[in-house]
Amino acid sequence: MPEQIIILGSTGSIGKSTCEVIAQHPEEFRVIALAAGTNADEMIRQVKQFKPKLVSMATQAAAEQVKKEVGGDTKVLWGEEALLEVATHPDGTYVVSALVGSRGLPPTLAAIQAGKKIGLANKETLVTAGHIVTQEAQKANVPLIPIDSEHSAIFQCLNGERKQDVGRILLTASGGSFRDWSREQLANATVEQALKHPNWSMGAKITIDSATLMNKGLEVIEAHWLFQLPYDLINVIIHPQSIVHSMVEFKDGAVMAQLGTPDMKVPIQYALSYPKRLPLDTPALDLVTLSRLDFRAPDFERFPCLKLAYQAGKAGGSMPTVLNAANEVAVEHFLQGNCSFLLIEEIIERVLNEHVSVSNPSLQEIQAADQWARNYAHQCV
Numbered sequence: 478m479p480e481q482i483i484i485l486g487s488t489g490s491i492g493k494s495t496c497e498v499i500a501q502h503p504e505e506f507r508v509i510a511l512a513a514g515t516n517a518d519e520m521i522r523q524v525k526q527f528k529p530k531l532v533s534m535a536t537q538a539a540a541e542q543v544k545k546e547v548g549g550d551t552k553v554l555w556g557e558e559a560l561l562e563v564a565t566h567p568d569g570t571y572v573v574s575a576l577v578g579s580r581g582l583p584p585t586l587a588a589i590q591a592g593k594k595i596g597l598a599n600k601e602t603l604v605t606a607g608h609i610v611t612q613e614a615q616k617a618n619v620p621l622i623p624i625d626s627e628h629s630a631i632f633q634c635l636n637g638e639r640k641q642d643v644g645r646i647l648l649t650a651s652g653g654s655f656r657d658w659s660r661e662q663l664a665n666a667t668v669e670q671a672l673k674h675p676n677w678s679m680g681a682k683i684t685i686d687s688a689t690l691m692n693k694g695l696e697v698i699e700a701h702w703l704f705q706l707p708y709d710l711i712n713v714i715i716h717p718q719s720i721v722h723s724m725v726e727f728k729d730g731a732v733m734a735q736l737g738t739p740d741m742k743v744p745i746q747y748a749l750s751y752p753k754r755l756p757l758d759t760p761a762l763d764l765v766t767l768s769r770l771d772f773r774a775p776d777f778e779r780f781p782c783l784k785l786a787y788q789a790g791k792a793g794g795s796m797p798t799v800l801n802a803a804n805e806v807a808v809e810h811f812l813q814g815n816c817s818f819l820l821i822e823e824i825i826e827r828v829l830n831e832h833v834s835v836s837n838p839s840l841q842e843i844q845a846a847d848q849w850a851r852n853y854a855h856q857c858v
């Protein structure tokens with residue numbers, strides 16, 4: 478029986494790659510339901526290809542456009558309730574969580590509580606409410622399988638190992654679009670320059686996060702929750718080629734790494750097929766042509782977002798929620814041309830400094846902290 482898949486964010490970069498993986502293995506995977514924002518044209522293509530039972534869009538206009546083009550076999554809804562309906566569709570067994578931002582939290586939590594297996598790309602969900610999401614997953618006895626390339630690499634390196642044998646995790650970072658830029662150059666960085674990631678083709682928000690190194694900061698917090706390790710054992714290392722996707726160093730000094738060409742279809746497929754491996758049409762890794770792999774320490778002074786993320790993660794409570802919300806607002810303003818690249822880090826720092834942290838926050842307290850941080854970040858801009 479094929480795995481019955483629900484994709485949240487099917488029209489995005491991860492969503493479309495997930496569809497490509499599924500199309501290669503119709504005997505293994507079947508699409509049950511899809512959710513997206515406003516990209517009706519892409520959704521119409523996907524509905525025609527996969528014939529899901531249920532689709533949800535963020536707006537009524539987008540839903541009506543989809544409804545007009547697809548047959549009556551697919552139910553088309555819109556809005557937040559509809560997103561939850563997709564996430565918990567009774568026929569689905571596996572949810573790919575690939576919305577962007579902390580809006581992914583409610584449907585991901587609902588899917589967990591409905592007993593679905595989770596393939597997690599939406600790292601903001603874990604950053605915002607890691608203690609709740611991991612607790613709920615444990616309670617419902619559902620696996621949280623990482624899709625994020627670094628966490629997939631760590632997950633693969635830990636396969637069959639004992640947690641108490643781990644010395645530390647080495648999370649690799651490409652360094653982003655501005656890896657070698659000085660602070661003076663960063664002050665004048667444009668949106669167009671920031672959106673040119675050296676190795677990966679991704680959505681706009683994560684590409685900017687990669688340029689500020691906030692993406693790596695969010696991934697440190699994501700790794701803390703996924704692998705239940707203290708922050709001191711999660712280290713970041715700059716690796717410009719993005720071939721080593723991350724490493725685990727064990728107590729005896731042995732280091733395990735997972736390597737591959739930078740193609741998200743690989744970790745997506747592994748998350749879907751785990752513990753099996755299936756063939757995939759991705760170019761083979763040619764180490765001879767590549768000939769070298771470089772590594773260096775991250776520069777916390779040029780890229781303070783990474784430092785802010787470690788601080789917020791270690792402080793715990795509602796600080797990571799606030800870090801994430803302030804970052805989402807600041808990045809949105811940068812993308813819209815309302816603020817400079819260096820203002821992103823300044824806004825996040827100011828919002829964090831003003832926040833009175835709540836320890837062990839409830840879901841309601843997380844939502845309140847998230848909203849407060851968004852309002853304050855808007856004011857800062």
Ligand SMILES: NC(=O)C1=CN([C@@H]2O[C@H](COP(=O)(O)OP(=O)(O)OC[C@H]3O[C@@H](n4cnc5c(N)ncnc54)[C@H](OP(=O)(O)O)[C@@H]3O)[C@@H](O)[C@H]2O)C=CC1
Nearest residue numbers: 486488489490491513514515516535576577598599679680
């Ligand atoms: N891209 C990558 O390679 C990687 C991404 N990730 C993580 O995966 C997640 C997705 O990233 P990515 O695919 O790049 O992002 P994209 O921006 O490409 O896609 C985002 C998806 O979310 C949907 N969406 C946006 N707003 C809403 C809304 N209000 N309601 C419902 N759906 C909405 C979009 O729909 P629409 O376009 O129709 O508006 C789209 O389908 C992020 O958390 C990112 O950090 C992790 C590792 C790698």
Ligand SMILES: CC(=O)[C@@H](O)[C@H](O)COP(=O)(O)O
Nearest residue numbers: 625626650651652653687692
């Ligand atoms: C593909 C993926 O997992 C991204 O999160 C990627 O890692 C971003 O690249 P950086 O290493 O530049 O943040």
Ligand SMILES: [Mn+2]
Nearest residue numbers: 625626627696
């Ligand atoms: Mn990543």
